[in-house]
Amino acid sequence: MSTDPKAEVPRRSALGRVRGYGSAKEGVGHWWTQRLTSVALIVLGCWFVVSMLSLPSYDYATLVAWMRRGWTELPLILFIAIAAWHSEIGVRVIVEDYVEEVGAKTIVLALSTFIHAVIGVASVLAVLRIAFGGAA
């Protein structure tokens, strides 16, 4: 494990020297985003759960009225977008830790990202359609 970097072949290209050294200053990017989104979700997640549980019923009229009341769409859209983002990173961390094979890992991660994007955007679009749509 502890090979001395100086003991390596003396003549190497700039790329060869930099390869394998890791940091391109973005190493903690996902880690930091995961913290930011989790702080936001403490508020937004609690808001969503409390809102859901305090609805008097789950029939169409009640739900549409709730979504069209005041600024409900704002926290709702923020919740969906940030939850999808947080989930994408969380699934990524789990897959990176438990899927060993590089090919399988790449495919699973790509699929996860696509699915999260589709679910997130479709949900936001649905909220916008409900909030601004003509159909009552």
Place this chain on the structure above:
Amino acid sequence: MGATESNGAPARGRPLSPHMTIYRMSRYCLLTSISNRIAGAVTSLGLPLLAYWLITLASGERAYSRAQPALAHPALRALYALLLLAFAYHLVAGIRHLIWDTGRGIERTESQVSAWVVIACSFALAAVLIGWANFGR
């Protein structure tokens, strides 16, 4: 770790974060850490469900009333309860992780005490939420 990096460059003696093979986590720490991952993964299952619910709602009153019996099915009610439990656990355990990130509470006894606090608080919260969901209507 092998002798080479994934890109084929020789591995150097760079510092490693204290992962499982080097750092022996206490049993409580291990239990609450893996549970937080599982709870997070379970909570993620709520996202496609939320999307389906919102899409049927956006498709109009008739589409929504057709989907309503399925959404109120006992199996899905059980899933909602599971989601509330996973949410409660992930919330409380996640706050513990955020506190750890500030460098506080990471000593052995502190983390063992907080493991029990997390379990107690999250299950109490889940009980309140599930009770509210069932008796609220």
